[in-house]
Amino acid sequence: MTKSLRARLFVGLTAVILLAGCIGGAFTYLWAFDEAIEMQDSTLIQIGSLLQNGSVKSDQSLGGVDADAEVDVTELGMAPHGSAEERLLWSHQDGLHVVSRIGQSVRVLLRTRPDGSRFAVTQLTDVRDDIASSMAIRTLLPIAALIPCLLLVAALVVAGSLRPMVRLAGDLDLRHAVDMTPLPLADTPSELHPFIASINGLLERMKLMMDQQRRFVADAAHELRTPITALSLQAENLDPADLPEQARERLGALKQGIRRTKHLLEQLLALARHEAGPNGEATVVPLDRTVKDLVADLVPEAARKGIDLGFQLIEPIAIKGEPMMVATMVRNLLDNAVRFTPQGGRVDIGVYREGKEAVVQIEDTGPGIPSGDIDRIFEPFFRGSRPAEDGIGLGLSIVNRIVDRLEGIIVLENISDRRPKGLRATVRLPAMYRSDPREESPLSISQLSRST
Ligand SMILES: Nc1ncnc2c1ncn2[C@@H]1O[C@H](COP(=O)(O)OP(=O)(O)OP(=O)(O)O)[C@@H](O)[C@H]1O
Ligand SMILES: [Mg+2]
Known part of the structure; x- marks a missing residue:
């Protein structure tokens, strides 16, 4: 598993969005499919009613009904006769049925006119299913279009939520090595507060440690100044003395050493002073x-x-x-x-x-x-x-x-x-x-x- 919080959040949200999209899509598809089948049944019933009350003759074209729907009307007459298929249809009662015709499944509506003649309105089940599924798929389009939008929103929300953390890291990166001022809590999400408080605690401890160290250097340099000054005076007191050549040479080296040590102390003191802040x-x-x-x-x-x-x-x-x-x-x-x-x-x-x-x-x-x-x-x-x-x-x-x-x-x-x-x-x-x-x-x- 990736260690990036942003990647984990995004992968998690993407999985949830895709899962919700798939489950929602499946239910929507099935529901829309059933609705489309029912709608086609009601179309068959409407055609049946028109034929039954004589408003439309069976040899007329069924205007208004899509040709692709392949709806056929078969006149069955007053008594069973004709092909085996017609006889089979006659054997069913009035109403909606599914029958098998030459290996094909067919949806049939049987009706009897007032004069006793019967007819069948038929439609291939495959054709009905194709129509229903293409209608159901169309209902899925909004969901399919919504998923990329949701993913984009999720990415923006994740990036936006993590921005305070990124900003915090940037602020810390830009800090001067000796800047120990605490990080501000204002304008940061409450979830980050314990984290910021820990960093501030650490900064405070580091500041304390650095202050102690600085004070130690400054104190040590300061304490050493007095004996070095005394040493320097002693060396200078030797100047007028009548010294052999060799001793005078050594005295020169000694004075040089003392000067160097004094300079070192002055520099250390200056560094400690200026690191400590305004004096x-x-x-x-x-x-x-x-x-x-x-x-x-x-x-x-x-x-x-x-x-x-x-x-x-x-x-x-x-x-x-x-x-x-x-x-x-x-x-x-x-x-x-x-x-x-x-x-x-x-x-x-x-x-x-x-x-x-x-x-x-x-x-x-x-x-x-x-x-x-x-x-x-x-x-x-x-x-x-x-x-x-x-x-x-x-x-x-x-x-x-x-x-x-x-x-x-x-x-x-x-x-x-x-x-x-x-x-x-x-x-x-x-x-x-x-x-x-x-x-x-x-x-x-x-x-x-x-x-x-
Ligand atoms: N003007 C300069 N010309 C050439 N080199 C220089 C010059 N200034 C500084 N440097 C180089 O930079 C180094 C660091 O200088 P810095 O002033 O920090 O220390 P320093 O002069 O050696 O000791 P201090 O100033 O503590 O007595 C020197 O040792 C030297 O090598
Ligand atoms: Mg120098």
Whole structure:
């Protein structure tokens, strides 16, 4: 038996419709057949009456009676005489009979006129049956026409009844992996309610589990921050000390390790925070100023690598969001661009409005992302086939989640139409009104435009 509910319902309904059609059809046929036979008997009786009262003579044609009906009148005279067949007919009493004539069954009506002469109105039983069955078959036509219509209605009803289930499955399929909001009960058939309630229960348990996991990661990262900061301070305290060359080298490695661990904790904390949902009030974020401040933070690092870091285009534009969230997103993208761009390279930044969107675009002259890595690039801890030494692989997954939360989109594309090649990261977010251009941030555009 098929596992599809729709197929089972349809097969079941089809069987019921066909069975009902067959049984109904058989009864209708038999009933109509009997009626047609009775009708033909009454035709014989009417002919008999006309002949008996002399309105019609037996040698006249029987006008009005269908020739196909093959109705014959045999005059039998006043006494038995003539052929054996006539004698046989004479032997029957007046009324309707079935007699056998030369191997054929015949329906006969015998009548006696007032003058004593008798006659027989005959009709072949086969002919009568043919007429009756063709009449009965005609009564079956409406039923035969109704069956396909009923099957169509059944298919539509089945499809319509299962539509809420299909819609539910579609809604679940389209859901974001981390979307744990319960499924709505409104507008769904009551039969689905236990099912939906179970799914909602499961979603709630999963949400609880994910929240616990997130809280654990966030707590662990947070708890580890203090000892790492203390460790970092201790390491820095060693700077002025008079250390042998070898110890100083080791100290450098230790500080690098501490920096990396601090970065890991910061990224884990950011991921846990942004997965947990909004942490603060969504406010108007002046995107141009936020990006400018973050670029300013990166100027020393860019200068150290001899990278030409600057704005190609910057327009005053604002978006709605949590300032910290927006900053984390832009910082991670800028950090990647500067980190992956080789010595003497270039990073161009654009912040501008395009229609209803605020766009942040960062182009670098790094190696770009190998096409085999692009599909997985937003996965947490995925560092691709050309990872940076000190990368963790969380940056882009954090960026992706924040862009999602801000209802925007992010596109990473390798630049192939110019030399040197590189990566172009474009984030599009719903724009608000323009932020006030008179309110300048502490660093002017000219200061930031090129920092080599
Ligand atoms: N601008 C870029 N140019 C080339 N490759 C990049 C660039 N940005 C990201 N990638 C690739 O994508 C991978 C994932 O980036 P992501 O920012 O998520 O992690 P990460 O930079 O390695 O670590 P983290 O940002 O957590 O410190 C990187 O390891 C690198 O292979
Ligand atoms: Mg990164």
